[in-house]
Amino acid sequence: xxxxVGLSDEKIVENTRTGNKELFAVLVRRHQDALVxxxxxxxxxxxxxxxxxxxxxxxAYMNLNGFDTRKKFSSWIYRIxxxxxxxxxxxxxxxxxxxxxxxxxxxxxxxxxxxRKETVRMVHTCLNDLPILYxxxxxxxxxxxxxxxxxxxxxxIPMGTVATRVNRARGMMKIVCKNKN
Amino acid sequence: xxxxxxxxxxxxxxxxRSDRIAMRPRxxxxxxSILLIAGIAGSFTVSVFLVxxxxxxxxxxxxxxxxxxxxxxxxxxxxxxxxxxxxIYGGIALLKRYDFSYRKNFGTIILAVAVSVILxxxxxxxxxxxxxxxxxxxxxxxxxxxxxxxxxxGHGRGYMRGR
Numbered sequence: 341x342x343x344x345v346g347l348s349d350e351k352i353v354e355n356t357r358t359g360n361k362e363l364f365a366v367l368v369r370r371h372q373d374a375l376v377x378x379x380x381x382x383x384x385x386x387x388x389x390x391x392x393x394x395x396x397x398x399x400a401y402m403n404l405n406g407f408d409t410r411k412k413f414s415s416w417i418y419r420i421x422x423x424x425x426x427x428x429x430x431x432x433x434x435x436x437x438x439x440x441x442x443x444x445x446x447x448x449x450x451x452x453x454x455x456r457k458e459t460v461r462m463v464h465t466c467l468n469d470l471p472i473l474y475x476x477x478x479x480x481x482x483x484x485x486x487x488x489x490x491x492x493x494x495x496x497i498p499m500g501t502v503a504t505r506v507n508r509a510r511g512m513m514k515i516v517c518k519n520k521n
Numbered sequence: 522x523x524x525x526x527x528x529x530x531x532x533x534x535x536x537x538r539s540d541r542i543a544m545r546p547r548x549x550x551x552x553x554s555i556l557l558i559a560g561i562a563g564s565f566t567v568s569v570f571l572v573x574x575x576x577x578x579x580x581x582x583x584x585x586x587x588x589x590x591x592x593x594x595x596x597x598x599x600x601x602x603x604x605x606x607x608x609i610y611g612g613i614a615l616l617k618r619y620d621f622s623y624r625k626n627f628g629t630i631i632l633a634v635a636v637s638v639i640l641x642x643x644x645x646x647x648x649x650x651x652x653x654x655x656x657x658x659x660x661x662x663x664x665x666x667x668x669x670x671x672x673x674x675g676h677g678r679g680y681m682r683g684r
Contacts, residue, residue: 357544361537361538362534362537362538364533364534364537365530365531365533365534368529368530368533368534369530372529372530376529390528390529393529394528394529394532394533397529397533398533398536398542401533401537401542401544402542402543402544402545403544403545403550404544405544405545405546405547405549405550406545406549406550
């Protein structure tokens with residue numbers, strides 16, 4: 341198992357496919373922390389987040405032969421977790437409003453107003469008050485440090501929409517944080 | 522947290538070891554892709570053919586166009602439309618879920634396919650390819666049903682039914 345330390349995710353996938361099935365556990369251990377944190381922001385519950393991630397890894401393993409190793413495994417597994425979390429959100433729809441009245445905030449450009457550090461601090465404080473539609477790209481961009489392209493892959497929306505949602509979410513978060521304080 | 526960290530990896534590994542979960546074979550994904558491509562190619566070919574047939578039929582009828590149009594509508598294989606739509610949507614739904622290679626703007630693709638089908642059908646008709654193949658092999662019978670020569674000559678629906 342120690343040999344796998346230097347291997348890329350995609351190389352591990354290839355080795356797992358060719359027979360070393362237990363190597364898959366290395367991938368699970370590599371990504372589970374970040375994925376549970378990401379899922380927790382979506383489903384607001386530690387246990388549900390845990391279930392989502394576990395189910396996602398099971399689905400990933402079952403569909404491993406369908407993964408294109410020229411792509412990033414991390415984006416793929418985030419995509420699966422996104423799907424699983426959204427299924428759970430739909431299942432408990434009343435608990436997780438996808439969009440609420442705060443969506444009506446203006447789409448003005450607020451990128452110049454805040455620095456990245458300040459935004460990250462605000463994300464941690466006020467994130468749970470945002471609707472999922474905006475919370476998710478914000479988490480991926482500021483907390484998981486994914487690029488717009490990766491977010492676009494994970495959430496399956498165009499890059500322009502990712503940028504718009506991140507920008508709007510920042511504006512909404514400013515209002516939410518102000519109200520909180 | 523540490524307990525959960527171990528649990529996820531260990532539980533997944535335990536399921537793998539006990540064969541409670543297994544990788545879907547490679548052919549499942551290759552086969553799915555091939556079927557989808559074949560389905561799209563087939564739908565495209567059939568659609569181009571039908572568009573060309575419609576244009577051909579309308580062009581050759583003259584004053585009896587309305588009658589021939591009714592005949593065309595009554596003999597058109599309408600069942601093929603839901604089959605094509607369902608097949609393509611089903612194929613995409615099966616394959617796109619965890620596969621980035623299917624991250625495309627499907628609205629644009631469908632629009633592009635529809636436009637290219639109509640354009641191809643029109644070009645086939647404009648260049649006279651349909652007239653050329655109308656007299657050959659299985660196309661001969663089919664085109665006779667739409668070019669007006671079948672009327673009264675036993676080549677209409679009755680002709681086909683009687684065969």
